[in-house]
Every structure is written in structure tokens, then in C-alpha cells.
Amino acid sequence: MSPAEEVMRDVADVVMPDLLSGSIPYQIRLLQIASYKSFEQRVTGYGSAPRYFGMLKIVEANPGIPQARLAEAIYLDRSSLVPILETLTREGWTLRRKTATDKRVRRVFLTDTGQARLQALEAEVRAHETMVVKGLTAADKSTLLGLLARVDANLRDYFGETA
Amino acid sequence: MSPAEEVMRDVADVVMPDLLSGSIPYQIRLLQIASYKSFEQRVTGYGSAPRYFGMLKIVEANPGIPQARLAEAIYLDRSSLVPILETLTREGWTLRRKTATDKRVRRVFLTDTGQARLQALEAEVRAHETMVVKGLTAADKSTLLGLLARVDANLRDYFGETA
DNA sequence: TATTGTTATACTCTATAACTATA
DNA sequence: TATAGTTATAGAGTATAACAATA
Missing domain, CATH: 1.20.5 (Single alpha-helices involved in coiled-coils or other helix-helix interfaces)
Structure with missing residues (x-):
């Protein structure tokens, strides 16, 4: 068997191009994937909330925020937010109330138990961040x-x- | 109408929690989404290749890399790589050759035109990176x-x- | 006319499990 | 037994377009 016929058997043997190693967008992308995966793997027992932790913190800081504003704040189409809020509402994290002054609008709040559980979740988020940095x-x-x-x-x- | 009944009308009025603003994983996540979106929006006319630019550069630097090694290098399951390679092969970027010494293995290469077009794509990638930094x-x-x-x-x- | 929330729909991306052929 | 590639399938996650209600 000639050396040219040998087959690579280990990822460690893969040559990484300098262009990628030195690319800030590429490194940010890889890091984000690894960081997010480690977060989801570590933080369990909170239903769907970990992946929407940022959004829940925004609701906490902006009680009664209209759905359309919340969607914009996390760079989602407002139609994409609907199933997310349905899930979080079903799991007891959030609630939606109609607005008296503008009947088109539904305002989003944390429930009392959502508020309490968010504190516990936040401790896990901080622990994860400690690992990352x-x-x-x-x-x-x-x-x-x-x-x-x-x-x-x-x-x-x-x-x-x-x- | 009491002030409490007014409805938030502008994203600029949304309060961003300090925990998020100061969180490195959260900022990396937002940045990755924005960076990737701007890249896909800007670089057109290269079919499916822009989103797999990193992978194509790895193939270029490791001609004949087995599919399984390539999948590991980009943190994908090997089954997820199959449709990607089918698309890139159909679009003329890549080709797969069986290995004489180990008939299980298919080795991945750039085609000549894939190699040439990758040079042009790389110029676009560099221009995007220049904007980002x-x-x-x-x-x-x-x-x-x-x-x-x-x-x-x-x-x-x-x-x-x-x- | 414009905005809000919703629905229907489709598309992308990914993983898991099971299969085949080889080793 | 283990590995490489494939297939079938399912599940997120997202956007677009169209709709009713309301402004």
C-alpha cells in the first residue's frame, strides 16, 4: 500500500486552514455552537425555558410588553413568537393579557411561579457562564x-x- | 387613559437586562446570528456554497478527506453530511471517490471548477470579514x-x- | 391604510435508528 | 465487533403570506 492510498483515521490529522483559524466570524460561529450545546446539555429540568432564558429576562424587565415588541427585541418575526409563547404559557412560565386601550394588543407577563423558577434558572445560567469564562x-x-x-x-x- | 394603560410602541423603549448585556455567551449568540445573516444576505450567486465555505476550505486543505473525518471536523453527524455533499456535488463543487484500500470509505475532493470558484467566493468572504472587523x-x-x-x-x- | 396576533404552510438544519457493505 | 456511508424519519426553528380584529 502506497502512502497515498492510506486513509485518514483521526480528526486530529485534519489540517485546519489558517483562513478559518484567523477568521473572527468563523470562530464566533464555532464558539456559539459549542457554547449553546454545552448550555442545553447542562441545564435540564426547566422545560423549554433555558433556550428562551434571554427572552424571559426581557419579559421580567418589561412586564406587559406587547408580543410584537418582544419579537423585535429578539429579532424574530412576530408569527414565530406565537408557538414559543404557547409553549411557555402551557408550561406555566408566562401569561398573556388583553389590553383595554388597544384591543389588538396582548401583553406578556411572567407568572408568579415563572418569576420564582426564573431565579433558580438564572443561577444555572450564571454557573454556565462561569465555566465559559x-x-x-x-x-x-x-x-x-x-x-x-x-x-x-x-x-x-x-x-x-x-x- | 392612565399611563399604566399605555402600550409600548417602539423596540427602543424595551429595557435590556444588564445580565444579558454583560453576558459573553449571550452576546456571542446575538453576534453570530447577525454576522451569519449579513453574510448570507451579502454573498449571493454561489448556490449553497457560502454556508459551507468553511467546510469547502477544509476539503481544499485536506484533499481526499473521508466523509466521516469531514463530518467530525465540522461537528456534524455523518448522516447530516450526506445531503450536504449531494447538493454540493450536484452544484459542481465537490466529488467523491471510492478508496481502493478500504472499500467502505468515500474520499471528498474539490472539482477543478469548484477550486476556481472557491477562490472567487473567498474574496467575498474576506470582504465580509473586513466589514465585520x-x-x-x-x-x-x-x-x-x-x-x-x-x-x-x-x-x-x-x-x-x-x- | 396600518398594526396585532394568529394560522397555514413550507423550508432548512440537524439528530437518531436501522440498514448494507466492508473491515 | 466495529466502522463508513446511506436512508428513513422526526423534531426544532424559522420565515412568508394571508386572515380577522382593531386602530
């Missing part, structure tokens, strides 16, 4: 968030110009 | 990649310990 000093984290914010500003400019 | 110095980019690599190391440790 282990070894980074407060200055490192601040630097990282600052650089990510600058990248985010570029993307907002881009969408602002093209929208 | 606009305003960052070489030192900033290096710092950002270094901090992301440290986060990535934490996640690899985590998966290494739990797998």
Missing part, C-alpha cells in the same frame, strides 16, 4: 465584551445601511 | 481572537470532561 480576569472579560460590542456596532451599521 | 486594529483583532480561543479552550475542557 474560566481563567479570564475582570479586565479580560471587559476587553472581550468591548471588542464584541465594536463588532456588533459594525453589523448594526451594515443592517442600518442596507435595510 | 472595521475599526479594529491588528492588535485588537489579535486580542479578540486570543480571548475567543481561551473561551474555546474552556468549552473543549468541558466537553472533554463530560464526554
Whole structure:
């Protein structure tokens, strides 16, 4: 068997192109996938809530937010939010109330038990974040968030110009 | 109408919780979504290839890589890779050849035209990256990649310990 | 006319399990 | 027994278009 006929048997032997290793969007993408997977794997026992933790925190901070505003805040079409709220309402996290002054609008709230369970979930979220940023000093984290914010500003400019 | 009855009309009025603004995994997640969306919106005329650019670069750097190794390199199940390769092969980017020494294995290559078109696509990818990191110095980019690599190391440790 | 929430629908992406052929 | 590729299938998650109610 000539060397050219041998078959690669181990991922460790795969050559990663420099272009990818040095690409900030590519690294962010890989990191996001790994971070999200580890989060979902670790945080169990909260039904569908972990994946909507950010959204639930926004509801907590904006009690009675209209569905359309909530959808915009998490960059979803308002039709995509409907099944999510149905699930979270069925699981007891959220409730929707009609608005007296504008009968088109339904306002979203946390239930009392949703509020309480969100505290417990938040502790798990913080623990996960601690794992993710282990070894980074407060200055490192601040630097990282600052650089990510600058990248985010570029993307907002881009969408602002093209929208 | 009492103030409490007024309805929020603008996303700008939504309060973003500090926990989210200061969360590195959450910011990475939002950034990834925005970055990927801007990339797909900008780079057109290359069929399905833009979303698999990273994979195509890995094939380029590892000509003849077995499907199973390629799937591992991009963190996909090997069954998920099959329809992707069927599409890219149908569009003329890739080809698969059986291996003489191990008849189970199919090795993946770029076609000549795939190789040539990948050069043109790469120019678009670089232009997109330039937009994303606009305003960052070489030192900033290096710092950002270094901090992301440290986060990535934490996640690899985590998966290494739990797998 | 425009907005809100909803429904119907379709498409993309992914994993799991089971199969075949080979090793 | 284990591995490589495939197929069938199912489940998220999302968007678009069209609708009724309301502004």
C-alpha cells in the first residue's frame, strides 16, 4: 500500500486552514455552537425555558410588553413568537393579557411561579457562564465584551445601511 | 387613559437586562446570528456554497478527506453530511471517490471548477470579514481572537470532561 | 391604510435508528 | 465487533403570506 492510498483515521490529522483559524466570524460561529450545546446539555429540568432564558429576562424587565415588541427585541418575526409563547404559557412560565386601550394588543407577563423558577434558572445560567469564562480576569472579560460590542456596532451599521 | 394603560410602541423603549448585556455567551449568540445573516444576505450567486465555505476550505486543505473525518471536523453527524455533499456535488463543487484500500470509505475532493470558484467566493468572504472587523486594529483583532480561543479552550475542557 | 396576533404552510438544519457493505 | 456511508424519519426553528380584529 502506497502512502497515498492510506486513509485518514483521526480528526486530529485534519489540517485546519489558517483562513478559518484567523477568521473572527468563523470562530464566533464555532464558539456559539459549542457554547449553546454545552448550555442545553447542562441545564435540564426547566422545560423549554433555558433556550428562551434571554427572552424571559426581557419579559421580567418589561412586564406587559406587547408580543410584537418582544419579537423585535429578539429579532424574530412576530408569527414565530406565537408557538414559543404557547409553549411557555402551557408550561406555566408566562401569561398573556388583553389590553383595554388597544384591543389588538396582548401583553406578556411572567407568572408568579415563572418569576420564582426564573431565579433558580438564572443561577444555572450564571454557573454556565462561569465555566465559559474560566481563567479570564475582570479586565479580560471587559476587553472581550468591548471588542464584541465594536463588532456588533459594525453589523448594526451594515443592517442600518442596507435595510 | 392612565399611563399604566399605555402600550409600548417602539423596540427602543424595551429595557435590556444588564445580565444579558454583560453576558459573553449571550452576546456571542446575538453576534453570530447577525454576522451569519449579513453574510448570507451579502454573498449571493454561489448556490449553497457560502454556508459551507468553511467546510469547502477544509476539503481544499485536506484533499481526499473521508466523509466521516469531514463530518467530525465540522461537528456534524455523518448522516447530516450526506445531503450536504449531494447538493454540493450536484452544484459542481465537490466529488467523491471510492478508496481502493478500504472499500467502505468515500474520499471528498474539490472539482477543478469548484477550486476556481472557491477562490472567487473567498474574496467575498474576506470582504465580509473586513466589514465585520472595521475599526479594529491588528492588535485588537489579535486580542479578540486570543480571548475567543481561551473561551474555546474552556468549552473543549468541558466537553472533554463530560464526554 | 396600518398594526396585532394568529394560522397555514413550507423550508432548512440537524439528530437518531436501522440498514448494507466492508473491515 | 466495529466502522463508513446511506436512508428513513422526526423534531426544532424559522420565515412568508394571508386572515380577522382593531386602530
